[in-house]
Amino acid sequence: MAAPQAAIEETDSGIRIRVYVQPKASRDQWQGLHNDEIKLAITAPPVDGKANAHVVKWIAKQCKVAKSKVVIEKGLTSRHKQIVIESPTILPEPLKALL
Numbered sequence: 001m002a003a004p005q006a007a008i009e010e011t012d013s014g015i016r017i018r019v020y021v022q023p024k025a026s027r028d029q030w031q032g033l034h035n036d037e038i039k040l041a042i043t044a045p046p047v048d049g050k051a052n053a054h055v056v057k058w059i060a061k062q063c064k065v066a067k068s069k070v071v072i073e074k075g076l077t078s079r080h081k082q083i084v085i086e087s088p089t090i091l092p093e094p095l096k097a098l099l
Contacts, residue, residue: 006018006036006098007033007036007037007038007098008038008095008098008099010099011084013084013086013087014069014084014085014086014087014088015084015085015088015091015095015099016073016082016083016084016085017038017082017083017085017095018036018037018038018080018081018082018083019037019038019039019040019055019080019081019082019083020034020035020037020038020039020040020079020080020081021040021042021051021055021079021080021081022039022040022041022042022079023042023044023045023046023051023079024043024044024045024046025041025042025043026041026043027041027043028040028041028042028043028054028058029041030092030094030095032094033098037080038094038095038098040055040058042054042055042058046079049076052072052076055072055081055083056070056071056072059083059085062092063085063088063089063090063091063092064088064089064090065085065086065087065088065089069085069086069087069088070083070084070085070086071083071084071086
């Protein structure tokens, strides 16, 4: 049996995070660990890709990178997502604490 994947890991080009997204929250914020993922509450509804676009934009702003540097690798239609952030300028404290 394989060991559980880490919620965050360094890659050659940046970092990869496993995220559990909670749409339609009262505000955008990291909410700590949720099993083996990082929980992210966002205000956008899960309709017509709005939540995915919001997640990419919000994470890009948090890490001070262009939106094109944030890629949802897995989970476009799921709350469970795997996201790669290329060359983040900074890491928000909730992510830094998990590295």
